[in-house]
Amino acid sequence: MLRVVAPDQLRLVDGTGSEHAIHPLWLRERCRDAASMDLKTQQRLQDPSDYDLNLTITAISQPTPGSYRIRFSDGHEASFDAAEILSEATLAPNSHDCPAVRLWDSSLTDLPRMRWRADPADAELAAWLEAFLTFGFVIFEGVPSAPGSVLKVATLFGFTRETNFGALFDVRSTPEATDLAYTSVPLDPHTDNPYRSPVPGIQLLHCLINQTSGGLSTLVDGFAVAQELRRQNPAAFEVLSTTPVRFKYLDAHTELTASAPPIQLDVCGALQAIHFSPRLDFVPLFAPERLDAYFRARRLFDQRLRAAAFEIRFLLKSGDLVMFDNCRLLHGRTGFDPGEGLRHLQGCYIDSDGPRSLYRVLRRRLGHAAMARRSA
Ligand SMILES: [Fe+2]
Numbered sequence: 001m002l003r004v005v006a007p008d009q010l011r012l013v014d015g016t017g018s019e020h021a022i023h024p025l026w027l028r029e030r031c032r033d034a035a036s037m038d039l040k041t042q043q044r045l046q047d048p049s050d051y052d053l054n055l056t057i058t059a060i061s062q063p064t065p066g067s068y069r070i071r072f073s074d075g076h077e078a079s080f081d082a083a084e085i086l087s088e089a090t091l092a093p094n095s096h097d098c099p100a101v102r103l104w105d106s107s108l109t110d111l112p113r114m115r116w117r118a119d120p121a122d123a124e125l126a127a128w129l130e131a132f133l134t135f136g137f138v139i140f141e142g143v144p145s146a147p148g149s150v151l152k153v154a155t156l157f158g159f160t161r162e163t164n165f166g167a168l169f170d171v172r173s174t175p176e177a178t179d180l181a182y183t184s185v186p187l188d189p190h191t192d193n194p195y196r197s198p199v200p201g202i203q204l205l206h207c208l209i210n211q212t213s214g215g216l217s218t219l220v221d222g223f224a225v226a227q228e229l230r231r232q233n234p235a236a237f238e239v240l241s242t243t244p245v246r247f248k249y250l251d252a253h254t255e256l257t258a259s260a261p262p263i264q265l266d267v268c269g270a271l272q273a274i275h276f277s278p279r280l281d282f283v284p285l286f287a288p289e290r291l292d293a294y295f296r297a298r299r300l301f302d303q304r305l306r307a308a309a310f311e312i313r314f315l316l317k318s319g320d321l322v323m324f325d326n327c328r329l330l331h332g333r334t335g336f337d338p339g340e341g342l343r344h345l346q347g348c349y350i351d352s353d354g355p356r357s358l359y360r361v362l363r364r365r366l367g368h369a370a371m372a373r374r375s376a
Contacts, residue, residue: 002068002082008057008079010068014091022089024055025074030088031078093269098356099133101328103224105310108135114139116321119154122362125156129359137219137324142207145318150206150346151319158354161200163193166315171205171345184338189305189330192349194275195247197258201352203331204323211341216313217322218332222274225304228264236297237264241265243294246282247275262301278302304331316345327352339366 003011003019010027012020028278032038037044052074057072063079071077091097094177112131120128132138150168154160160167165246193200205217208290230237241263296346304310313334316322324331326349336343 002085004060004062007060008264010057010060012086013242014090018306021226023056023354025051027070028055028076028082030073030080030085031076031265034322035076036078064254094266094270096356098359101136101223102134103227104135104221106312107307108312112136112138113310114140116143116153122366126351126359126366127360129355129362132323132355133359136221136328137322139314140321140323142319143321145208147208147346150204150230150247150348153206153347154204154350156184157323157358158202158350161349161351163196163200168346168348170344171347184336186335187332188278189218189311189332191222191274191330192326193366194260194277195249195256195258195280197221199273200349201322201328202350202355203326203347204321204350205316205345206321206349208346209318209342210316210345212336212338213340214334215343217316217333218311218313218334219324221328222276222305222330223271223328225301226271226274229301229304233300236300237263239297240294240301243283245275246284247277247280248282249280260299274330276305276330309366325352
């Protein structure tokens, strides 16, 4: 709740009863009136750096319950909705207001499987997005097994991220493969394209046909593994979150390179992304002791990433499509015998923010209460 503690001081009282001061400039930047912002776009009309750094609140009134009228020392006066201030003020510094991540390991047996529909109702689409944002992946069943369908599914959730592999890529064994993904060898858990900047946020893989008994798809929750490493071996975690690793890709027409730590943290120290592809990583020449620590830490991380305790496996059948967070999950594949028959997948990428934007739009459309009920 909000509390007026003095004629010029508004405070936030959190669930534990602790009080937090609200900075006058923090509030001034949030004035939502026609003089302060363009009401249609909600973009500011002034550069807030020009506001008086010594700005104060000069008067507070409460014309109706839940609404405050505030006058500032620069003469500006604005109304604030208490619920809006509260929801903004209580967001964690690094929260972008989406469903919380639920870490998982191999004990996850109830996989988030959804029946695909090209024109889902808002509530159904919101349920898909909640599952995706929570688990980092979702498996759609019944996607038409026509070539190019993966792009139609991608379009529902975001904009296709085209790369040098094209708008979509075909995954099948070919005799002259330029990437191990296009052979029949097993693929250990990895994140895709760490050599790009930015890394493709989300991958979609659609199975057009699978006549082989092997070639199971594997997924690992990289955040769950990193979290365990952080708990069991904080020093190794520290090394992996602070060592820049160069990732490289090259073919006749392309040469890509980007640097990132295997475990990337945000400014608050929370997990932000995993960059792990042991066939493409090249650590710079640091001092031998630092490299010793890095190689040991990488082994500890890799051993956990490949451990059965963290991995789930499933067979993608014709019409199945898995959409997963390429910054959180690692994916792989068991080996298969191409002699058994055809195996053909098509994949594409979209950016991470597409599903999150759609989720917020749906929440606005459906109402916060309906969304909260469904996540409960
Ligand atoms: Fe891959």
